[in-house]
Amino acid sequence: MKQLILVLGLAAGTATAQVKDYPIKPVPFTDVKLNDHFWLPRVETNRTVTIPASFARCENTGRVKNFEMAATRTGKFCTKFPFDDTDIYKTIEGASYSMAVHPDAKLDRYVDSLVAVVAKAQEPDGYLYTARTIDPLNPHPWSGSQRWVKENESSHELYNSGHLFEAASAHYLATGKRNFLNIALKNADLLVKTFGDGKLHVAPGHEIVEMGLVRLYRITGKTDYLTLAKFFIDQRGKRRYDKTDSNPWKNGMYWQDDMPVTEQETPEGHAVRAMYLYSGMADVAALTGDKKYMDAIDHIWNQMVSKKIYVQGGIGAIPDGERFGDDYELPNTTAYNETCAAIGNVYWNQRMFLLHGDSKYIDLMEKILYNGLISGVGLDGKSFFYTNAMQVTDGFTHSSLEPARSGWFECSCCPTNMVRFLSSLPGYIYAKKDDNVYVNLFISGSASLQYDHTTVNLSQTNNYPWNGLLSLNVSSEAPKRFNMLVRIPGWARAQAIPSNLYAFRNKQAQPVTIKVNGAVVKYQLKNGYAVLNRVWKKGDQVQVNLPMEVKEVVADKNLKVDSNRLALQRGPMMYCGEWKDNNGKVSDIVIPYNTKFKPVFEKDFLNGVMVLKAQVMRKDGLNNNLKKTNFTAIPYYSWANRGKGEMTVWFPQNLMNKEFAAK
Structure with a gap:
């Protein structure tokens, strides 16, 4: 079997040697074996429950039938959206x-x-889009009367192609079979014939075709695919919109199309589309050396982390358009936070790390992973959130948000995106x-790495994220000198997020001690990594002790909605209060400054979690009186696994909070 780096579709030994690429390479997920108490059960549940359930739902909702009908014309x-084809592609990818x-x-x-059903649905020239092929004279209303005429807005023809390319690349690299890959290449060749200089612009x-074309380029070495990926990115900002209109659909911002990508300075529009665009730009920048792309995504990333991200890593605050809002527009009661946007943000941050080697991208990725991403799938592996709320109260009525999990959705992009992501987690x-x-x-x-024909095996033993004591064992066929760069998380360095948007009230960082073979060592901290340089040999052991205090998180003064409130964090985990543990209600809880929390691990609760217990205050009826009450906080990702009820991430610190006092 081919060596795999399926996270980015990097294949060892492509048809053409690539001079430029990401300077850092992920260790292939096929070379990493998990025995982790936190993540392995989730990956296994994805394999044994989520993947079969996803295929079953593709069948019983008509998604497979669409391909069967397209084959016979x-x-x-028979489903709702023209991009429903991608749910099959994503599930095959996972x-x-x-x-x-x-x-x-x-x-x-x-x-x-x-794959055989998909092949029969493909038209002779490579076109593959069941919403038109079934009945070309009466296509889906989003599709337009002819191919591609509504591609810049609603048809999702190239979006479908992008997910086809991603899935077919994964299938080929995993199985060595070309049956699915040949379908993708035939479609990609049609795109090369159709779009480009002197052709259709x-x-x-909805971006992702750019990322998919890069995957096919890596497998085939065919530069036409990379050229077309860049062409699609460079077309942004060339369509005529009314730039003076504040409506993001009419001014082009919704599609990240209001100006050329190299002139864009802030994340904008539909959050999932944005994440796929920035990931595609990173891919093309790595492979072409385009510095303008790099400068643009660097600036956009800084703006997002400084002004447009929730404390649990969620993005895309505005339900109307599933999009980014203005700077500091991060409402809690209507927070959207689509699960797909969290997954896309992980893709982008991994790529930013591979470009720059700075731990801040992994710090943000970790925040997303342990909080705003896995909240999107229930503990049972077959119930999901499309949106990830920040606050649920008795008056929770916003029709586009969910206070309870669902088995699937008419638009089921998020469940199938989760399928493909979780299967590849070890590659990060x-x-x-x-x-x-x-x-x-x-x-x-354990992981196996190759250095100049020498195999180096690494194995981690820990109880993370509940415990900060980490053990890393090294086993090398022969003594080998290299730098081991161990990330010291931002949260362990008193940094809540790589910006000033959120901060720990107590900014004092406890020292992080590192031992090698039992002896404390001094280390240099570089770009957030402890650099350990030595000749490593079989039996060497590294121990890292990350202090895990309960931290009070406060928001930047510009984030008015969280003024005089605090959130709770321990290690990488954000916490929330849920109705079930707190007498049926959390909207009347006050957490005074410097409340002492006791972490308690409960192995038989929510599949095993560390809860936080404390004595806090509760508002007493309509009178502005406070009385003491016991309080339990649970990890944010685990909420809504026990039915409907109140939940909140941010808590007032006293009755000076006007919104709270008025309730």
Whole structure:
């Protein structure tokens, strides 16, 4: 089987040598084996529950039937959205990742049967879009009367192609089979013939085709695919919009199309589209050396982290358009925070790290992973959030937000996106550059790395994220000198997020001690990494002790909605209060300054979690009186697994909070 780096689709040995690329390479997820108490059960649940459930729902909702009807050119498109094809693609992608590390003959045969259905639905010239192919004279209303005429807005033809390319690349690299890859290449060749200089010009309405084309380029070495990816990115800002109109659809901001990408300075528009655009820009920048792309995404990233992200890592605050709002527009009661946007943000931050080697990108990625991303899937593996709320009260009525989890959605992009992401998680733990090994995530398991034909094995043993004592064992075939770069998380350095948007009230950082073979060592901190340089040999052990205090998080003064409030964090985990643990209500809880919290691990509760217990204050009826009450906080990701009820992340510190006092 080919060596895999499926997170970014980097394949060892492409058809053409690539001079430029990401300076840092992730260690392939197929070379990382998990035995982690936190993540392994989630990956296994994804394999045994979520993937089968996703395939079943693709069948019983008509998504598979759409392909069957397209194959015969008869019938009527039977689901709601023209991008429903991608739910099959994404589930195949996740299944491929899973089979790469956990061979499954039955699943392999089933995937092949779906690929055969997809192949029959493809038109002779490579076009693949069931919403038109089923009945070309009466296509989906979002699609337009002819191919591509509504691509810049609603048709999602290129979005479908992008997910096809991602899935087919994963399937080929995991199985070695070309049946799905050939479908993707035929479609990609159609795009090359259709779009480009002297041909059709369009800025894709929903980005991801750019990332998918890069994957195909890596596999084939065909530069036409990379050129087309860059062409699509460069088309943004060329369409005529009324730039004076404040409506983001009419001025182009919703599609990140109001100006050329190299002139854009802040994250804007539909959050998922934005994440895929910035990820695609990073890919193309890495492969072409385009410094203007790099400068643009650097600036956009800084703006997002400084002004447009929630404390649990969620982005896309505004329900109307699933989009970014203005600076500091981060309402709690109507927070949108689409799960797909969290996944896209992980993709982007991984790429930013691979470009720059700075731990701040992994710090943000970790915040998203442990909070605003896995909140999107229930503990059962088959119930989901499309949106991830920050506050639920008795008066929770916003129709586009969910106070309870759902089995699936008419627009089920998030469940199937979760399928493909979780299967590839091990590829985010380690990375390499020359003689540097980056230890980015603290997830128990083993990894195998190659250095000049020498195999170096690393194994982590920890109980993270509940405990900060980490153990890393090194086993090398022969003594080998290299730098081990162990990330010292921002939260362990008294930094709540890589900006001033959120801060710990107590900014004093406890020292992080590191031992090598039992002896405390001094280390240099570089870009957030402890640099350990030595000749490593079999049996060497590194121990890192990350102090895990309960931290009070406060917001920047510009974030008015969180004024005089605090949130709770321990290690990488954000916490919330939920109705079930607090006498049926949390909207009347006050957490005074310097409340002492006691962490308690409850192994039989919510699949095993560290809860925070304290004595706080509760508002007494309509009178502005406070009385003492016991309080329990749970990890944010675990809320809404026990039915509907109140939840909140931010708590008033006293009755001076006017919004709270008025309730």
